[in-house]
Amino acid sequence: MANMAVSRIKREFKEVMRSEEIVQCSIKIELVNDSWTELRGEIAGPPDTPYEGGKFVLEIKVPETYPFNPPKVRFITRIWHPNISSVTGAICLDILKDNWAAAMTLRTVLLSLQALLAAAEPDDPQDAVVAYQFKDKHELFLMTAKHWTNAYAGGPHTFPDCDSKIQRLKDMGIEEHDARAVLSKENWNLEKATECLFS
Amino acid sequence: MESDIEMELESDNDGEYDDDYDYYNTGEDCDVERLDPKRADPEYFEYDCLTVEDIEKLLNELVEKLNTILQITPSLAKVLLLEHQWNNTVVVEKYRQDANALLVTARIKPPTSSADAASTSAAAAAQLLKMGSSGYKAPPAVGGNANTPPYRSQMCPVCASSQLGDKFYSLACGHSFCKDCWTMYFETQIFQGISIQIGCMAPMCNVRVPEDLVLTLVTRPVMRDKYQQFAFKDYVKSHPELRFCPGPNCQIIVQSSEISAKRAICKVCRTGFCFKCGMDYHAPTDCQVIKKWLTKCADDSETANYISAHTKDCPKCHICIEKNGGCNHMQCFNCKHDFCWMCLGDWKTHGSEYYECSRYKDNPNIANESVHVQAREALKKYLHYYERWENHSKSLKLEQQTIERLRQRINTKVMNGSGTWIDWQYLFNAAGLLAKCRYTLQYTYPYAYYMEAGSRKNLFEYQQAQLEAEIENLSWKIERAETTDLGDLENQMDIAEKRRTTLLKDFFPVAV
Numbered sequence A: 001m002a003n004m005a006v007s008r009i010k011r012e013f014k015e016v017m018r019s020e021e022i023v024q025c026s027i028k029i030e031l032v033n034d035s036w037t038e039l040r041g042e043i044a045g046p047p048d049t050p051y052e053g054g055k056f057v058l059e060i061k062v063p064e065t066y067p068f069n070p071p072k073v074r075f076i077t078r079i080w081h082p083n084i085s086s087v088t089g090a091i092c093l094d095i096l097k098d099n100w101a102a103a104m105t106l107r108t109v110l111l112s113l114q115a116l117l118a119a120a121e122p123d124d125p126q127d128a129v130v131a132y133q134f135k136d137k138h139e140l141f142l143m144t145a146k147h148w149t150n151a152y153a154g155g156p157h158t159f160p161d162c163d164s165k166i167q168r169l170k171d172m173g174i175e176e177h178d179a180r181a182v183l184s185k186e187n188w189n190l191e192k193a194t195e196c197l198f199s
Numbered sequence B: 001m002e003s004d005i006e007m008e009l010e011s012d013n014d015g016e017y018d019d020d021y022d023y024y025n026t027g028e029d030c031d032v033e034r035l036d037p038k039r040a041d042p043e044y045f046e047y048d049c050l051t052v053e054d055i056e057k058l059l060n061e062l063v064e065k066l067n068t069i070l071q072i073t074p075s076l077a078k079v080l081l082l083e084h085q086w087n088n089t090v091v092v093e094k095y096r097q098d099a100n101a102l103l104v105t106a107r108i109k110p111p112t113s114s115a116d117a118a119s120t121s122a123a124a125a126a127q128l129l130k131m132g133s134s135g136y137k138a139p140p141a142v143g144g145n146a147n148t149p150p151y152r153s154q155m156c157p158v159c160a161s162s163q164l165g166d167k168f169y170s171l172a173c174g175h176s177f178c179k180d181c182w183t184m185y186f187e188t189q190i191f192q193g194i195s196i197q198i199g200c201m202a203p204m205c206n207v208r209v210p211e212d213l214v215l216t217l218v219t220r221p222v223m224r225d226k227y228q229q230f231a232f233k234d235y236v237k238s239h240p241e242l243r244f245c246p247g248p249n250c251q252i253i254v255q256s257s258e259i260s261a262k263r264a265i266c267k268v269c270r271t272g273f274c275f276k277c278g279m280d281y282h283a284p285t286d287c288q289v290i291k292k293w294l295t296k297c298a299d300d301s302e303t304a305n306y307i308s309a310h311t312k313d314c315p316k317c318h319i320c321i322e323k324n325g326g327c328n329h330m331q332c333f334n335c336k337h338d339f340c341w342m343c344l345g346d347w348k349t350h351g352s353e354y355y356e357c358s359r360y361k362d363n364p365n366i367a368n369e370s371v372h373v374q375a376r377e378a379l380k381k382y383l384h385y386y387e388r389w390e391n392h393s394k395s396l397k398l399e400q401q402t403i404e405r406l407r408q409r410i411n412t413k414v415m416n417g418s419g420t421w422i423d424w425q426y427l428f429n430a431a432g433l434l435a436k437c438r439y440t441l442q443y444t445y446p447y448a449y450y451m452e453a454g455s456r457k458n459l460f461e462y463q464q465a466q467l468e469a470e471i472e473n474l475s476w477k478i479e480r481a482e483t484t485d486l487g488d489l490e491n492q493m494d495i496a497e498k499r500r501t502t503l504l505k506d507f508f509p510v511a512v
């Protein structure tokens, strides 16, 4: 890997470690291997959002041409958000694409992702299904996002109604995550979810 | 294998139907039309085929002119011209009105903060315009005494290394980065095909990097060449009067001050294209409509696939007939029945003025039908036009093969002493004219498809039908060329071309 990329990542690693946010436990970063090409990030769900109380793990891949090209970042923790794919964790965020600038850092990226969790952009969606729910059935969106935060990121809110519907599908032999995904997509309409699974 | 004489004839023939050819422009055309080609020929188009060097010279002249007026570096002048369709007058006008705004919109300068007074920003703009490539370097500290070196050590935010100030470069935004970082950054951008759009490395800063800084710092010849090639492409694309020839590997750039959907033919590779949109020439249809049509055809290619059959059954004796010529007037080899390949109707009715094969008959009661019926009707309508569009395109190719066969037959005749190549030349003229007419006819179908029903559409389809009938007559006569009377053929050519120009004059939307 190019020298510049390594030296930059090393320095940024230190920057994040020393940052104020790490003291407040709001962002975290750790190494995955010795080559500095892959890192693991973590952001806390921002307060007053459905993601509050959850910890979200990110996969960060550093290209050879870093910092002149952006790092490749993806959510490993499953999340229900209009700009993040509920299937792959792929992110739609301008600074990770055309608006990346070489003087940006991993800390900027993590903080921008945290800001994205606080302020979604449903008009520039990565996940069309989620974006539709966000715009059209916002209450249902908030519940689904909180439920996913609880199920995958350790968030505090539980929804017994959701759990029992998932259980019904599990009883029919459906995997728990598949059941949750299809119910979320069908606005927690059990009948429609069943139809979608078995037709 | 073609002999030399054939090659020569072929190239002659090519030239014959260029814009200045006026074979058909005789007889009843009045004198005014003859004097003014713009009025006589709806497809008349003036343009030049220029080389890369010609264009470089042309652009450089514009840059130099702006340099002299505004006293700015060539690379800033290029940015300003690029952003204003290479219109010097507009740039100078905008500069005189509000230099600051001009520089901000061209991304030479960052947006001015509200604290900046308009007068000082204009002064700053004036100063900025004078800066050369040395202007990207920070000036040495002023007022320092003998103990302080002229440059202090500074930290580069990209590579995080500490270096002396003279290793740093910045744009008008003041964001300063070390030389190595800028260079590496430029090379990564150039590698991705980005040239004049390269921006500052600072977050949220959209100030553009001018050409001179890139070329000062990037020294690898491969990278410099790439940068200049990409930049040249962008300059040409931003100039409204210039078009790259779409021909494969052709370097020619076509220039015209008339920016319309007329046909330009590259003088080097002979590729013809629509000057406005760069696609295949498409008169009488306009650029948006042809784009819509081609997209639709690509989207619906599966539905339309079944029509591409080369065989149909004779409507009378039901024997299977293969189409191997371009003419749509078919004669069954078995029962000698004359019929139309498109609609399978009797050919006799096609010759009369009731010829309606090209016209699609709308269901008059369609508004009251169910959604299902309407959808089927819409598909039927599309297929009607698509089938004819596709069929004429195929006919064009088949007629090309007919000409080849004709060439061989004539070759044999000439060898046997029956006439000379000159005697047979008229046949190739006829074939060239046929191709030209059928090409226009093919492009009348997308036009008709998107036309709203009404008297204008009726007129269009009437003229289209007339053109189609004459084209098929011409094709029929050419296929039987050796037995057709010369005067008869020439008469048919004249009629077909008149029908074509009439239709274009009435419906080709670019008429001046």
Ligand SMILES: [Zn+2]
Binding pocket: B156, B157, B158, B159, B160, B161, B177, B178, B179, B180, B181, B182
């Ligand atoms: Zn640097």
Ligand SMILES: [Zn+2]
Binding pocket: B171, B173, B174, B175, B200, B201, B202, B205, B206, B207
């Ligand atoms: Zn900047």
Ligand SMILES: [Zn+2]
Binding pocket: B245, B246, B247, B250, B251, B252, B266, B267, B268, B269, B270, B271
């Ligand atoms: Zn060409």
Ligand SMILES: [Zn+2]
Binding pocket: B261, B274, B275, B276, B277, B278, B279, B282, B286, B287
């Ligand atoms: Zn066009």
Ligand SMILES: [Zn+2]
Binding pocket: B314, B315, B316, B317, B318, B319, B332, B333, B334, B335, B336, B337
């Ligand atoms: Zn027959």
Ligand SMILES: [Zn+2]
Binding pocket: B340, B341, B342, B343, B344, B345, B350, B357, B358
């Ligand atoms: Zn017909």
